[in-house]
Amino acid sequence: MNQVQGEQKSYRMPPQDGITVAHFITVADIERSARFYETVFGGRILSRGDSSGGAVFIQIANAWLIVNVGGGPTPDKPSITLNVPQDPGSVSSFMNIRVADIQACYELWRKRGAQFITEPKDKYGETRCYIRDPDGYIIEVGQSKRDFTYR
Template sequence: MKDFPTDGVELTTLLVVGDLSRSRAFYSNVLGAEVYREYGGTSCVLRFQGAWLLLVTAGGPTEDKPSVTFAPPQDQNVVSHQLTMRVPDCQGAHEVLRERGAEFLTPPHDRGGEVRCFFRNPDGHLLEISEIRR
């Protein structure tokens, strides 16, 4: 079976943000992402834990997506997208991220086979750190 759609495919997660500078600072200073490239003040590409993260500002339809509008979350309590980071030590990661400015919804919760907690980026996108216990 051939790889989809060709060899060398990499996945990029796109997040629409309200303030590019604020979001770039959050992802690089709090999470340690590496800024790879920026485009005209409207987008920033970051390398984060072996994956690509693309931050873009809001925008209307274009020729190649004529009915699509990009907008940051309108309600932080309604989630349609989340980034989850598996960590070896949830409590330790929580402490480091909190010291760097992450604001958590609650402290880590032990759910038996998993310890997890949630925080938001500056635009309200939900992020999770999760430790799997075996």
């Protein structure tokens, strides 16, 4: 059983058919990160993990985010260690959130505590900006320009 907002409920991670993509991030503090994604993006915490180190599963719109602390190699990844970002100025990947109204999201999410790197800027085919989460991950927020065709 998973605990969601004080009640006991059961959830199964999709899919029932086909595939679902979930993004996993390594965090320093699971509760802090869960609160951030819940508060800023309206994420729904589906599982708060367990005492044996289980991950937190968060549904954000139509996507899934899995957050857990780092750690050393395991039998299924014998030469890999998970860490939070060591250098906030250097990244190799980031989450990308597409929105219908970037200015409205920028204002709302700032009020909810999001730390934006810059205000929204025009870029080829879109307007975008970036948020930094509590562990230093960056999250792109973008709005496609109407009637723009990517070639």
